[in-house]
Amino acid sequence: MDVIADIAVQGVQMLLVFLLAPLLTGFIRKVKARLQRRRGPSLLQPYRDLIRLLRKEVVLADNASWLFRAVPYVTFAAIWVAAALVPTFATGLLFNWTADLIVIVALLGTARFFLALAGMDIGTSFGGIGSSREVMIAALAEPAMLMIVFCVALVAGSTHLSTVANYIASTAVGLRVSLGLAMIALVIVALAENARIPVDNPSTHLELTMVHEAMILEYSGRHLALIEYGAQLKLLLYVSLIVCLFYPWGIGVFGAGPVAYLAGAALYLFKITIAGFLLAMFETATAKMRVFRVPQFLGAALMLGLLGTLLLFVSKGL
Amino acid sequence: MTELAVQLGCVAALLAVAVVAAPLSRTPRLATAIIYGATLIVCAVATASALTWLLLHADAAAERVLPIGLPWLGAHLRLDALAAFFLVVINLGGTLASLYALGYGRHEHAPHRVLPFYPAFLAGMNLVVLAADAFSYLLSWEFMSLASWALVMAHHRDASNRRAGYVYLVMASFGTLMLLLAFGLLAGSAGNYDFAAIRAAQHTPYVATLVLILLLLGAGSKAGLVPLHVWLPLAHPAAPSHVSALMSGVMTKVAIYGFIRVVFDLLGTPDWSTSGIVLALGGVTAALGILYALMEKDLKRLLAYSTIENVGIIFVSLGLALAFQTNHQPIPAALAFTAALFHVLNHSLFKSLLFFGAGAVLSVTGERDMDRLGGLIHRMPFTSVVFLIGSVAISALPPFNGFVSEWLIFQAVLQSPQLPQWGLKILVPAVGGLMALAAALAAACFVKAYGVTFLGRPRGAATLAAKEVDRFSLAAMAILAALCLLAGVLPGLVMDALAPIATEILGSRLAPQSGMAWLSIVPIAQSHSSYNGLLVAVFIAVSASLSFGAIRLVSSGAVRRGPAWGCGFTDPVPLAQYSAAGFAQPIRRVFGTLMFRARDHVTMPPPGDIAPARLRIELHDQIWERIYAPLAGGIMAASVRLNRMQLLTIRGYLSLVFVTLVTLLLVLAIWT
Structure with missing residues (x-):
C-alpha cells in the first residue's frame, strides 16, 4: 500500500511539472507584455498554442529521415524525466535517487544532442547554423555548470538534490558568499541554456539572430508542439532547480503527509511566480547580445563558480 | 592455473x-x-x-x-x-x-x-x-x-x-x-x-x-x-x-x-606531487584532443583525435587515484581507479564501434572526407543506427555507458576537498572543469561527425550509390552497440567485476553495488550521490511512449511531404549545406583562435567577376610547430655537422676513440 502511495506522490510530481510548464511561460509572456504596456495574451495561451499545433498536420521536408521524426519524442521524454526528478514540493520522493544533479544536467545534454542532430537532418543552412551555435553555447555552459555543482556539493557534501535541499533548508547553513556566487552563475547558465535574452531570443524569427529557433525551423504540427513543450519544461526545470538549490525553505520532506505537501506546493508556486517575474523584468531590461559576446557572458559564470569553489576552500563557512 | x-x-x-x-x-x-x-x-x-x-x-x-x-x-x-x-x-x-x-x-x-x-x-x-x-x-x-x-x-x-x-x-x-x-x-x-x-x-x-x-x-x-x-x-x-x-x-x-x-x-607509493603531473597532463590531453577532433573533416582522423581525448580522461582518473592513494584515502582512490578501468572498457567498446562504422562508410562510398558524404541515414539505415548509439555513448550522455564512467570520475573529483595539499585542492576542480569542457565539446564533435556524414543531403556522387554493408560487419557493430547500452544500464555489475582489481592494486575497494535497491549505483555511501541507468532508460522509454500514445489520441496523425522550408530560402545545391568546417566555425572562433591561431580568409571576386568566393581556413598545430618542427630541425642540423666525422683519417678515428675513453673514465672517476 505504501509503495502505491509513494508512486502516486512521484506521479503527482511528474504531472505537476507537466501541467505547470506552459503556465510559467504564459506568465512570463504576460508580465513582459505588461511591462511593455501591452495587454498581452491570456495566461492560458501557451496551452491553446500547444493544442492547436497538436491538431495540425505535419509538413515534413522531402528528405527528412526517421531520426527527424523520432527526435521530438526523445527530447521531450528526456527533459520530462529530468524535470520530474528535480524536487519541487517535497524532497526524497520514491525515485529521487535515480538521478543526481550531474545526471539531470546530462539528461538535458541528451535532449540537446538529439535536437542539434535534427537541425542537421534536412540539410538547410538554417538548421546547420542553429545546431553549430547551440553546441558552442553548450560547450561554454557545461564547465560553468560543473563549477556550480562543485560549489553546491562542497557545501552540502552531495550532488543528490534531495540531500542538498534538505541540508540547505536546515538552519545551519545561513548566508554564504559562495552560494550567492554559484546562484548568479546558475542564473547565467539557465539564461543561456533556455535560449533567453540576452543569449538568444525566444520570440525572434529574424534569421541570423536566432539560435534555438533556427535549429527547429523545419518542425511543424505535433512535432513542433512537443519541442515547444520540451522548451517550456526545461525553463520550469531550471527555475525549480534554482529554487530547490538556493531557496528550499518550506519544502516538504518525504512522508510528511498531504498537508506538508500542499504547503510545500503552495510555497513552490509562490517562489516560481517570483522567479518568473524577475526573469520577465530582466528580459525587458536587457538587449540580446551578439553571438560571439556569449563566451564572455558564460565565462563570467565559469569564473563566479570557480570563485565560489575557491572561497569554500579558504573557509568552509564562507 | x-x-x-x-x-x-x-x-x-x-x-x-x-x-x-x-x-x-x-x-x-x-x-x-x-x-x-x-x-x-x-x-x-x-x-x-x-x-x-x-x-x-x-x-x-x-x-x-x-x-x-x-x-x-x-x-x-x-x-x-x-x-x-x-x-x-x-x-x-x-x-x-x-x-x-x-x-x-x-x-x-x-x-x-x-x-x-x-x-x-x-x-x-x-x-x-x-x-x-x-x-x-x-x-x-x-x-x-x-x-x-x-x-x-x-x-x-x-x-x-x-x-x-x-x-x-x-x-x-x-x-x-x-x-x-x-x-x-x-x-x-x-x-x-x-x-x-x-x-x-x-x-x-x-x-x-x-x-x-x-x-x-x-x-x-x-x-x-x-x-x-x-x-x-x-x-x-x-x-x-x-x-x-x-x-x-x-x-x-x-x-x-x-x-x-x-x-x-x-612502484610502491610515489610522492603526491607526481599525481599533479598526471592530472594536469590528462586534463590538457582531454580538452586539446577533442578540440583537434572538432577541427577535423576526415572521419577516421576525427575518431583518432577523440581517442586522445578519452585517453586524457582515463589519465585524469588515474591521476585522481594516485592523488588519493598517496594521501592514504583508500575509498576515493578505489572510486577513481574503478572509474578509470570502467572508462577503459567503455572506450574500447564505443571506439571500436565507431571505427567499424567509419570503415563501413569507407567501404561503400570510398570516402573518409565528411564534406563529400551526407544523407547516409537513408542508404545505410542499420549502420546509421549503430553509429548513432556509438556517438551518444562517446558523448557521455545517459543512459549509455560513456556517461557512467564520466559520472564516476566527477564523483571522484568531488571528493578532492579531502586532499590535504593546496596544490591538488585547486588543481582538481580546474581539471574537473576541463573534463566538463571536453565532455561538452565531445558532444559537439559527434553532432558534427554524425550530422555531416549521415544526415542532410548527399554531397557527392559516391554517396548516392551507397548501400548497406555486409552482415558480418553489421553483427559486430550490433553486438558492440548492445554492450554499450548494457554497460550503461547495469553499471553496478561492471563495477563489482572491477572491484577485485582495485583490491589487488590499491588494497581497497568500493562497496558492492549489485545489492543496492533497484540496481542503482552509490559509489560513496556517505555522500548519497546515486545514479540508476536502468531506471533512467526505462523512464525515458516510458515517457516517450506515453507522449507518443497521447499524441496519437489527440492529433490528426496527418503527414504531408513537401520541399524544405528554410525560411523560404531554398538552396538547391547540396554543397551549400553546413560542412564540417562550417559546423565547427563558432567553436573554432571561440577556442581555436588561441589554440590553433585559427583564421578564416575570405577571397571575394571583384565586382563583375563571376568567379566563386573562396574561404580558406588557416590552422596551426602549435604543438607540431613549436616542439616537433624545431626538434626535427635541430636533429637535421646536428647530423649535417656530424657528417664530417664520416670522412676522418684512421689517426683521426683512433684519437677520437681515445678521447672518448678518457672522458668516460674521468666521468666515472668523478661520479664514484
Missing part, C-alpha cells in the same frame, strides 16, 4: 595463425575467411577464459616461468585480476574486429600485407599484458609496436601513409627507449628484472618520481598523451578500419595497462 595455460595456448595459436597466413595469402578470399575465422575463435576462447578468471578467481594469481628469453631469467608470465581485465578488453576487441573483418576484409586490395600481421598484433598485445618480467615485457611491447607498424604500412603506396608509418616508428622507438630506462632504474644495480623482485624492492622517492615521468613519456606516447600524441592521428586512420579500431580501442589500453602496472603495482 588452467586459465593461464589457456591464455598462453591462445597466444601460441595466434602466432601459428600469423605464420600460416603468409603462404595462404595467395588465395585472398579463402585466406580472409580462414584467418579471421581462426582469430575470431581464438580470441573468443581467450575472452571467455579471462572473464572466468576475473569473475571467479580474481583474488588469486597464477604464475609460470617458461625457459625462453634470457637464460638466467626465463620468461615470467603472470595472470592476475588486472591482467585478466585487460585480457578481456583486448580479446573482446579482437573477437569483434575479426567478426567485422570477415566481411570488411573482402574489400582489402592487399590482403597479404594485412593477414599475417593481424594475428601477430593480437598476440603481441596479449603477451604485453601477460609478461611479468622487464625483458619479456619490453620484447612483447616492441613486437606489438612492430606488428601494428606493419599494419599501418599496409597501404604504403599512399605517401601520407608512409609518412604516418615513419612518424609512428620514430615515436614508438622513443617510447620503448623511455620504458627501457624506466625498467633499468627499477631493476637497480642488482639487476632484478623479475616483476616480483621489483615489487618487493624499496624505491627511493627520487627514483619513483623519475620512473613515473619516464612511464608518462613511454606509455604516454603509445597511449597518445599530449604532446606525445602526434603519431596517433596519422597512424590510426592509415591502417585498415578493423585495425584502426584495435589500435585506438585496444592498443592505447595496453599502454594504459603498462602505466598502471608499473606506477600502481610495482
Whole structure:
C-alpha cells in the first residue's frame, strides 16, 4: 500500500511539472507584455498554442529521415524525466535517487544532442547554423555548470538534490558568499541554456539572430508542439532547480503527509511566480547580445563558480 | 592455473595463425575467411577464459616461468585480476574486429600485407599484458609496436601513409627507449628484472618520481598523451578500419595497462606531487584532443583525435587515484581507479564501434572526407543506427555507458576537498572543469561527425550509390552497440567485476553495488550521490511512449511531404549545406583562435567577376610547430655537422676513440 502511495506522490510530481510548464511561460509572456504596456495574451495561451499545433498536420521536408521524426519524442521524454526528478514540493520522493544533479544536467545534454542532430537532418543552412551555435553555447555552459555543482556539493557534501535541499533548508547553513556566487552563475547558465535574452531570443524569427529557433525551423504540427513543450519544461526545470538549490525553505520532506505537501506546493508556486517575474523584468531590461559576446557572458559564470569553489576552500563557512 | 595455460595456448595459436597466413595469402578470399575465422575463435576462447578468471578467481594469481628469453631469467608470465581485465578488453576487441573483418576484409586490395600481421598484433598485445618480467615485457611491447607498424604500412603506396608509418616508428622507438630506462632504474644495480623482485624492492622517492615521468613519456606516447600524441592521428586512420579500431580501442589500453602496472603495482607509493603531473597532463590531453577532433573533416582522423581525448580522461582518473592513494584515502582512490578501468572498457567498446562504422562508410562510398558524404541515414539505415548509439555513448550522455564512467570520475573529483595539499585542492576542480569542457565539446564533435556524414543531403556522387554493408560487419557493430547500452544500464555489475582489481592494486575497494535497491549505483555511501541507468532508460522509454500514445489520441496523425522550408530560402545545391568546417566555425572562433591561431580568409571576386568566393581556413598545430618542427630541425642540423666525422683519417678515428675513453673514465672517476 505504501509503495502505491509513494508512486502516486512521484506521479503527482511528474504531472505537476507537466501541467505547470506552459503556465510559467504564459506568465512570463504576460508580465513582459505588461511591462511593455501591452495587454498581452491570456495566461492560458501557451496551452491553446500547444493544442492547436497538436491538431495540425505535419509538413515534413522531402528528405527528412526517421531520426527527424523520432527526435521530438526523445527530447521531450528526456527533459520530462529530468524535470520530474528535480524536487519541487517535497524532497526524497520514491525515485529521487535515480538521478543526481550531474545526471539531470546530462539528461538535458541528451535532449540537446538529439535536437542539434535534427537541425542537421534536412540539410538547410538554417538548421546547420542553429545546431553549430547551440553546441558552442553548450560547450561554454557545461564547465560553468560543473563549477556550480562543485560549489553546491562542497557545501552540502552531495550532488543528490534531495540531500542538498534538505541540508540547505536546515538552519545551519545561513548566508554564504559562495552560494550567492554559484546562484548568479546558475542564473547565467539557465539564461543561456533556455535560449533567453540576452543569449538568444525566444520570440525572434529574424534569421541570423536566432539560435534555438533556427535549429527547429523545419518542425511543424505535433512535432513542433512537443519541442515547444520540451522548451517550456526545461525553463520550469531550471527555475525549480534554482529554487530547490538556493531557496528550499518550506519544502516538504518525504512522508510528511498531504498537508506538508500542499504547503510545500503552495510555497513552490509562490517562489516560481517570483522567479518568473524577475526573469520577465530582466528580459525587458536587457538587449540580446551578439553571438560571439556569449563566451564572455558564460565565462563570467565559469569564473563566479570557480570563485565560489575557491572561497569554500579558504573557509568552509564562507 | 588452467586459465593461464589457456591464455598462453591462445597466444601460441595466434602466432601459428600469423605464420600460416603468409603462404595462404595467395588465395585472398579463402585466406580472409580462414584467418579471421581462426582469430575470431581464438580470441573468443581467450575472452571467455579471462572473464572466468576475473569473475571467479580474481583474488588469486597464477604464475609460470617458461625457459625462453634470457637464460638466467626465463620468461615470467603472470595472470592476475588486472591482467585478466585487460585480457578481456583486448580479446573482446579482437573477437569483434575479426567478426567485422570477415566481411570488411573482402574489400582489402592487399590482403597479404594485412593477414599475417593481424594475428601477430593480437598476440603481441596479449603477451604485453601477460609478461611479468622487464625483458619479456619490453620484447612483447616492441613486437606489438612492430606488428601494428606493419599494419599501418599496409597501404604504403599512399605517401601520407608512409609518412604516418615513419612518424609512428620514430615515436614508438622513443617510447620503448623511455620504458627501457624506466625498467633499468627499477631493476637497480642488482639487476632484478623479475616483476616480483621489483615489487618487493624499496624505491627511493627520487627514483619513483623519475620512473613515473619516464612511464608518462613511454606509455604516454603509445597511449597518445599530449604532446606525445602526434603519431596517433596519422597512424590510426592509415591502417585498415578493423585495425584502426584495435589500435585506438585496444592498443592505447595496453599502454594504459603498462602505466598502471608499473606506477600502481610495482612502484610502491610515489610522492603526491607526481599525481599533479598526471592530472594536469590528462586534463590538457582531454580538452586539446577533442578540440583537434572538432577541427577535423576526415572521419577516421576525427575518431583518432577523440581517442586522445578519452585517453586524457582515463589519465585524469588515474591521476585522481594516485592523488588519493598517496594521501592514504583508500575509498576515493578505489572510486577513481574503478572509474578509470570502467572508462577503459567503455572506450574500447564505443571506439571500436565507431571505427567499424567509419570503415563501413569507407567501404561503400570510398570516402573518409565528411564534406563529400551526407544523407547516409537513408542508404545505410542499420549502420546509421549503430553509429548513432556509438556517438551518444562517446558523448557521455545517459543512459549509455560513456556517461557512467564520466559520472564516476566527477564523483571522484568531488571528493578532492579531502586532499590535504593546496596544490591538488585547486588543481582538481580546474581539471574537473576541463573534463566538463571536453565532455561538452565531445558532444559537439559527434553532432558534427554524425550530422555531416549521415544526415542532410548527399554531397557527392559516391554517396548516392551507397548501400548497406555486409552482415558480418553489421553483427559486430550490433553486438558492440548492445554492450554499450548494457554497460550503461547495469553499471553496478561492471563495477563489482572491477572491484577485485582495485583490491589487488590499491588494497581497497568500493562497496558492492549489485545489492543496492533497484540496481542503482552509490559509489560513496556517505555522500548519497546515486545514479540508476536502468531506471533512467526505462523512464525515458516510458515517457516517450506515453507522449507518443497521447499524441496519437489527440492529433490528426496527418503527414504531408513537401520541399524544405528554410525560411523560404531554398538552396538547391547540396554543397551549400553546413560542412564540417562550417559546423565547427563558432567553436573554432571561440577556442581555436588561441589554440590553433585559427583564421578564416575570405577571397571575394571583384565586382563583375563571376568567379566563386573562396574561404580558406588557416590552422596551426602549435604543438607540431613549436616542439616537433624545431626538434626535427635541430636533429637535421646536428647530423649535417656530424657528417664530417664520416670522412676522418684512421689517426683521426683512433684519437677520437681515445678521447672518448678518457672522458668516460674521468666521468666515472668523478661520479664514484
